[in-house]
Amino acid sequence: MFIFVGCAGGGTSSMFCQRMVHEINQHDQNLTAIFDDVTSVFKRQLAYGDQYDLIFAYGGIDAIRSYNVFDFGQLFDVVMVAPQVAYRIGDTEKLMAPYPTIVEKIPGKIFGTMNATVAYPGLLDELIVLDERRAYQSDIQTAEKARDKNIEIFVAGGSRDDDYFINLKQQLAQLNIRCLYEPFNLENLYDESKTDFEFRFIFGNASLLTGENFPQIARRINAFMIAGDPTKSPMKKESWLRDYQIDFHYFDKQTDFATVLDFLTLVEFKSESTSEISVDRFEKQELKPLKNFLGIIYWR
Template sequence: MFIFVGCAGGGTSSMFCQRIAKAINATDPNLTATFGGVNEVLADPIACIGDHDLMFAYGSIDVVRGYSAFDFGQLFDAILVAPQVKYLTVTKQKIMANYPTIVEDIPSEIFGKMNGEVAFEELRGELIMLDLLRGYQSSLQTASKNADKDIEILVLNADHRNQQLAKVFANWQRYGIRVLTETYTLEGLYQFDPPADFELRLLFGATMQLNQQDFVRISRRIDGLIVFSETPKTAFRDWRQQLDDADIPTAILDARMLEKRADVTQLSAKLTDFIQTVEFQAEATAGQIRLPKLQTKKAKKQHTLFGIISWNSTIK
């Protein structure tokens, strides 16, 4: 069972997790627990939990964001919010609403007692209730991309105010395709409440923003990638295998088609064909995530944890 305890900066949650884990190991013969920083746990959950039953991760509650929700939804069974930042609980619950992870406050009377044994005795009941609640939620939700989302395309090395693109978008609008154009940010990519209804969302950024650190998170959300380059035949060679592995349709287009003197008909045809390809694939794979394999956890329940319920964690 993976539990994240989030506070303001990670200091008090670190102390809390350390003392709780030590108390469990010292007082409960049926359980073993360990603790660690949330970034380390997310990076390598198998190594962090080892053979222990419980993994308490600590850190700033601010790490639970739109673009990290999938990571938390795949790994953590519960997110416990420290009293000093409980004003953020509702916000974090909304972020995690599409995932089975439970987000709840730690009662101040539990968190305030940095006596591990006393705190664990009081936290025991909270964990049992969260365990039951998560089991119910898990049957209703899955940690996956929304099946009913509209088409979202990342466009690199182009300006959404470009006159040639504006002509193409205007033509699409005439056919009833509502186009939403925005400047790309990772946080904005995961924004589920756009300012207007749309069928096609285009986020404009630069090649440097498609970096190795964020690639998996970007891959989880976008339906397609368009890259404008002055050398389309050789551009993006280093990325093509990763994009194929992630099953992301990609179009490498000549940047000269964006120039004022260029024939907009050719640009329109290229973009329209690509959007149709993306739409076909998105409909065929709705609700699926096709990405390079990550370390994620699935859990099966047995009736032994805390003398009542147990998690037989299988991580793969």
């Protein structure tokens, strides 16, 4: 079971997880538990899931964002909100609503005492109840490219102010195809636009694509248009597009409208029939044993 414990900045949630895990491992022979910061838990999820019954991840409640909520919803069974940020429960519930993850405030009598011996039995009872509730949650409905009716194209190396794209937008408009041009921003990529469109072109440099953010980008973007000549200067991250089975097309100022329209038509056709491609983000890691100082502070 994966549990995310969110507080204001990660400090008190770290202390809470550390004490609970220590108590569980010391006094409950039926359970094994581990804690780590949320970024590390994402990276080691396979290894942790194989070796432990309860995996506690700590961090700030603001770690859950629109662009990574899919990852939280896929991994975590429970999001437990610390009492001092209880006012964030509503926002967190809205983000997690499409997923079976349960969002719950940590009871004050459990979190406030920080006395693991007293609190951890109550915590286990709470987790059992939450796990049962989770079993009844509805199917996942996510705003991802496979279920989204609009098409989103990442333009790598182009500018929305170029004459080429100004003309492209005008030519598409003559076919009653509405286009939206926006600069790349991971947060905005997952925001639902208030403007109706058939194609949203997201402009950004290929250097903005990182190993950390590409899974979120790939989950939303239907295709790439890449500025340049593939025989002379192919995009270095082209292999990522192939891994995720994302269609791409190279273009320059000489690429005619008919060629671009054929590509967009192909992307639209495939988007209506494809299911989301799942690519493993994390390598299975061999975990080193935890080190500790006087059995109080633990680290890896």
